Amino acid sequence: MRVVNTVSLIDRIAPPAGANLHHDPPPSVAAEEGERPQSILVVDGLDVNRRLIRAMLKTARYRVLEARRASEALSIISRENIDLLIVDLMMPEMSGQEFCRLVKSNKKTQFTPILMLTSVQGVENEIASIASGADEFLTKPLHPEVVRTRVRAMLRNKAAVDSLEEAETILFALAQAVEKRDQYTGDHCERLAGYSVALGQALGLARSQIVALHRGGYLHDIGKICVPDAILFKRGPLTEEEWVVMRAHTIKGEEICRPMKTLAPVLPIIRHHHEKWNGTGYPDGLAGEDIPLLARILQVVDIYDALTTARPYKAAYTHEQAKAMMEEEVRRSWRDPELVPLFFECCQHGFAERDMELEAASVRQSLDNMRNELLK
């Protein structure tokens, strides 16, 4: 049987117009000082308390909004971009702690920091408030400078998290732009993310590794932004010089994503998804289990998807043909001899029919948890 040069094939992959990124948009636009005043919502049932907080924050350029009760506050939050909530523990309608839980369980507001205030003494209140989702806690009487310092620090953190999310979203958008250069590959990235997550789950990988696989599905070829169209879409064989440029997409991709600390677990996937089991791949010629597992997983599903999808220069192979080709590659010592059979075992057990929406929802949950960890 003729074995296609899947490395060349994979190198030319780039998904479709309209690829749907399963990456959550940032909940808010990054707030930089000087760009727009940051918004603070003070939630307190007593007019005098709200006025007091407003007066304390007067010296800084904040936009201070007020709410007398929880329902009013939730209504404001639903239509305004709030950067900080200052909430009294004792409120009409519901307690401050119940309010915290509501805010933190809402996808749109879960990263909005909450400063809880109370005149009720006792460390148990502080513990319960923090447990309910409050980020900081101050007991009355309030010292104006303490309030201002705490508010400044919380808003600084909020702006940092917003920037982080914005940078991450830009990267994913960049990856989408790279994929859109090729009009022929359908929902390649989405399928890769779904397949590799399912394979990772079959292997019993940790949640953080599953999240990395999902992100790797979208970001693994981001370095192709550095490969000129004349090389990426060349119909004939590449020259050695052109191959040098093409192979560099792994290293360039790693360089692009390296500044994002949250993408650290994805870097090995980006760099090593073209290594070969016998050490003849690139960029580092790693062999066997020296090739990071997540990169090997992504590679298996990447090859399968490339084979079973039509390209301008080839028709789609059937599942059986793709299986035979990949088994041949295992015999040639190019691919992981355990992972490839496991992948086809997963296929046999309805792997392809897995509920991708469910997978994406579970990964979204993991991403949310990661963000929560960032906020700690």
Ligand SMILES: [Fe+2]
């Ligand atoms: Fe690649």
